[in-house]
Amino acid sequence: MTPHTVTSHRAAALVLAASLVAQLSLHGQNDTSSAAARQRMDEVFSLIDKNYVTAPDMNRMSDEAVKAMLKALDPHSVFIPAKDVQRANEALTGNFEGIGITFQINGDTIFVADVIDGGPSEKVGLHRGDRIIRIDGRPATGDSVTNNFVTSHLRGKKGTVVVVDVLRDGRELEFHIVRDKIPLHSVDTWFMAADGIGYIRLARFARTSVDEFRAAVRQLQRQGMTRLIFDLRGNTGGYLDIACALAGELLPRHRLIVYTEGRLAPRQDFRTRGSGSFREGDLIVLVDENSASASEIVSGAVQDWDRGLLIGRRTFGKGLVQRIFNLSDGSQVRLTTARYFTPSGRCIQKPYDKGTDDYNRDLSRRFASGELVSLDSIHLPDSLRYTTASGRTVYGGGGIMPDIFVPMDTMRLSDYYIAIRSKGLVNSFPLAWADKHRDDERLSDFEKFLAHYDSFPVDSLFAVHAAEQGIVRDTAAETSRRLQTERSDNYLHLILKAQIARNLFGTEYYYRIMCVIDDAYLKALEQLRGAS
Template structure:
């Protein structure tokens, strides 16, 4: 019992001190008298605030130089919290709005996607029905001024441009636009509107029967986006769904639960949570899901975390679908956000979550935050990205799925089918083009110069058909040479196909967004190709079994007819 109490004290004492620190400062400032009393008297002035607040007050009133004690408090809080777990964090007031927008799924803005090209903001796409489309902004336009401030040609940081264009819904912003074939600057007054942040990047049919959905986070609107994506695929006779959760770091727990519910039968466990101050809560599927009979495959990698792992774990533990890829991140902690005085918020870990088999997949964090996040680097150096046998499996954390398969806890979700990272087509020349942004710049310039022709094509297949006839590889290498990247024929041959596919995919993204990008880039996606192969092989085996059964039935019928004829 003593050990447990000590542990509890170690966890909550720093938080209590941080809260007391902030509250005590307010109380101290309202009650402290003026004057220069003795230090001993001052220590008695704040007995309710404790040592930490006493120190802050002494610094505020006695330190040799002027100190911003509010900023001092802001600096202290993260130091206090890092003694807990890596996911308990303090969000300062200046960052809170952006942090909430990411998960709430919307913000106030003008509704354009842009990129910086030669120190100029180039509009890549315009949100359909958004504020910019309503006033006539077009893809390919260049934003030269914002509210009379020139932003072109002055190396304005991207984040500053974003801050200038975003703002409260209903407020106005004036932009000066340079358009091709127009000599004069075009002036537009745009009323900022509610701009959605989509978390389902794309949904499309990979084959005649296999659908694909890419989810980048579990935000407030993700479930509704998923339902729309599922309806779209089902309208195209989808029989099997690939849920791509790679690079998805998580989000809202309740959204993940709603999404899992679409695939499980009534009574199947989805997840349960438990903490010292949080009673165990079991969550089960209610049987109302729309995809209970649809085959599902989940793609994960080392950056799939939290809600992504809840989804993958529920599919795996219920033997509902295959998990394909590489071991996931390993975040099994649940956070709740609390407001704090004077702005800002505390995202506090309140519980652990467990997959249906009882696994807590949280990886260790006893060695500190830095070591915790370097775990991905350690995995790479250990060879885990290339060989499944390199994964350190803890045999003491073995669990069983509903069907009796062995799964492991203690550090992420292990895939049912491991797909290694393939670097055989990566050369130094390829990495130079990637790292210096040459691929992206080329695609941007090519799209801009050929927009009228490219815009004729509405689907990825149509656009790819056109691009396949163009000398994209030659144009890319010429462009790279102009940018100072020396051509290396041997290394180019190693990466030629990869470079062509990536260049075409980026061009397609500039013209028809992700609906163009993902179908083309999938040609070089080993994990997705493996998933399709597994789904097809399973379907083929079912078809083969069915064919064999029919053949056996025909043989039995023929034998029966022969016996009957012999008897007659």
């Protein structure tokens, strides 16, 4: 979405609905039909207000009416109630106000999963692995403990104090923590994947993303990086201007990145400017079916200008631009005002003419059709064919097709693995195991962890734990599917190892372990090594 805002006014629920209908009438209605629509809304609200059997909640009604109107337009025009606006914007603004930890709930216990560097909790001495037992004197254990409970009690206005009691090594400790602005990092991890080859994973396009990307590039270049794997898989997008700024880090100067155009929004071109941190050197961008919006802007520009290769699976297909309209009560409407087009002229928005519910089933249809596992299952019409700067054929109309297809590995998902994942054991067991071994000298840093991990009987202990939770392996069925069983067991072994590393050392170490069986990542390494 773009960062622009427009203010609308309402004096009451009735006026809100009527005024929004007036705004939405820009979606192709003439003045006469718009006036009739407003009058109809007025009449219905008035009838309900004067005649309904009980006193109606007009605010709730207006919220639901607005949601229904927007849903009738397209899947990405949405209404956000005032109470949810701050939370909805946190991932994009790149910060929130709180104490600076990430947490996990295991059973009825809150564990500190990570402590953000330089944040309020680190300053007072909170540690990864601490168990939170009280917040402001209120018990923080038991069945009532949920994610909402934790966030609502730990987050708060900058400068306010929260008292957190934790259990550490059998001792209770009390911390008085002054809340502050907490950065939400959008670069999950970066590291040297091989000699001369760097890897950066971007989770979202937030206000801080370009600075984070530049910092990661600088660190990698100091370690000898001349080629880059840029991972946008699972990145559902963010701000349009941030996508353009990040594309400018990769593309030569004055290149068209994307253009937007709508019925009442004249064409606007976005071009690279200034200097970029990685405009030379071999580049591969990893994408998948969950790479959307801003991710597709960057990957589409890289592909259209032949700046690098795209590896993975067809992207989500979101080619609509939303504009933020602030309403006077603090709520927001994010309204689609334009489509965006890649430099070759592609609009990659997938169809939504059958409604939002059908639109949301698209990924399920891709899986059922075999598209996620077989390139032969993908059929794109010639009418959607475009060419890149060097004359290569690319397609629009429903996501961006990568240059090299990598299928989803469904062999990893055995019945046993699906059962333990559904039960949450692949999260809860590693957390509990890491907590018991946090002070083990053999696991005191990541290098020691890699050297000693396999000496611990983690897999066998997990199998016993799963059986205690009622999940027993079907040995007869697994024998008949020996190859899948082996693949799935190997995957489970690495998942447990990676989750334990995450709990001991932080999120970035999860990816350092999982990359060894990441087919798209390995294909990118193969391509870049060949290029060298």
